[in-house]
Amino acid sequence: MTSEGLGSTTRRSSSVPELVERARKGDPRAVARLISLVEDASPLLREVMSALIKHTGDAYVIGLTGSPGVGKSTTTSALVRAYRRRGRRVGVLAVDPSSPFSGGALLGDRVRMQEHATDPEVFIRSMASRGHLGGLAWATPQALRVLDAAGCDVILVETVGVGQSEVEIASLADTTVVLLAPGMGDSIQAAKAGILEIGDVYAVNKADRDGADATARELNQMLALGERRGPGDWRPPIVKTVASRSEGIDELVEALEKHRAWLEERGQLAARRHRRVCDEIETIAVTALRERIGDLHGGQRLDELAARVLAGELDPYAAADELVEGITG
Template identity: 80%
Template structure:
């Protein structure tokens, strides 16, 4: 059923959760009205502070996210949460767990929580997450928390979606930090050692500090990612995390880094949309409407044509169409 986009946007601006939900559903479902939705939202965005939370499974991302929601609400700020779930949107999966852990905020009109399925998309983010972030931004959220699935190094994609990336770790990971070094440990702006009341918290913090020190040399004035210890289940250390986030945002504002990051985010979003459109056209090609790709493949296998020349024929067909 066709939606009245202008009415939905107006209602979302008033903070009506049902309107926000419908807009995000249009985004997730790749609705034919998606372009209309994005055009209506474009002038209303650019105000929210987007924070990504990532880390291995079991470190307490959902609990930390919930605690951060509470901290920002005490400041009187409107908060949006995108909990990106690897499971099917129909089976529940982690979605239910996230909702249970954030149930304290369920009746708060200043908080909007949405679970999104990755639909198999690598990187821990649903393909529609950038547009969903834009919906929450336009709806008046001051802070948007994006919690990604715990899938390891592929979660580096969160860095492309967030203004500030928070990497969570916990004691008892063993070789987890070493395994994650080439992935999520390279993208953090703020590091959090959660469950810091457990044995090994000091060792985890020391190892993390050591590994961060092995990175590229920083120039004077460069950002040095802080390491904050928390017990999110009790709210301990959460105010320190918020302070670290605000300090990082201030640093980015002063040096123009925030604008640069948002420009790169927009550029990547444009590229993804363009590539998706090209893939759809390529699917048409594979269907035989323009070029018989399978016939080209047979010629490649027979040695009559190389793969690059075959690809050139495909791209020429795309360009002429």
């Protein structure tokens, strides 16, 4: 089921408790409406999160990242198919580039993964990055919580595909899959710039092309050169796939399940989720502070401090201290 078709009647009449109850029963319109409230930073957002929090914590979050053209959407669709065969309810957050005109997602779920659109156990939502760096939308953590509360067993987060700045997904996902493809030199270059540090599982997609074995070998060599792992530490596997034909997808799912088991055995799953919530709380707090600082641009306090710095009465750090004290005091 996609997130399209949300009627205005639903927007006007549904209270947050009603929306949450309907979402927990798998109502796609209610899920879509809650995510829209998140994306729009609605005044109801605090109430939404308060109502959802007791129903979360069960979904397994898998992030898919990699340079544009490696087949992230095709792989995501193939993974949805594989998990559905295993009886899992699946959520997909596909973060797309933003339209410079509307601020909305440029691609959207109407042009991707349509084979799953009529499956009531699959929820697909496109989210606009809205200029947020790191390949994600700022609202992604809260949107994940909505899908978690809606009973999704697995949530797949597909990032924008901006290459070297996509490492943020590692702080959000339980398991991060990095996709590469043969014949794309920029894929390995992106890996050298930091993507190798975030992958829990690597997939060389489009493995039916010439150069797939060479790409896998080069990736394996780079992983070996950069290894700082002790005995018992996780060593990311490399899986070759042809997602368009679902080849290698079962092996990819098996690698994901092994990583999840390893995380649970070592207590790392709880640790990752703890760090994720710490980051989320920090982001919310910093956003609130930035909004309060932004309000000062329309007032006199910031101008007065700037004038004193220019006059040599204050250094910028002392001025910033006074500004922070005025906001938090």
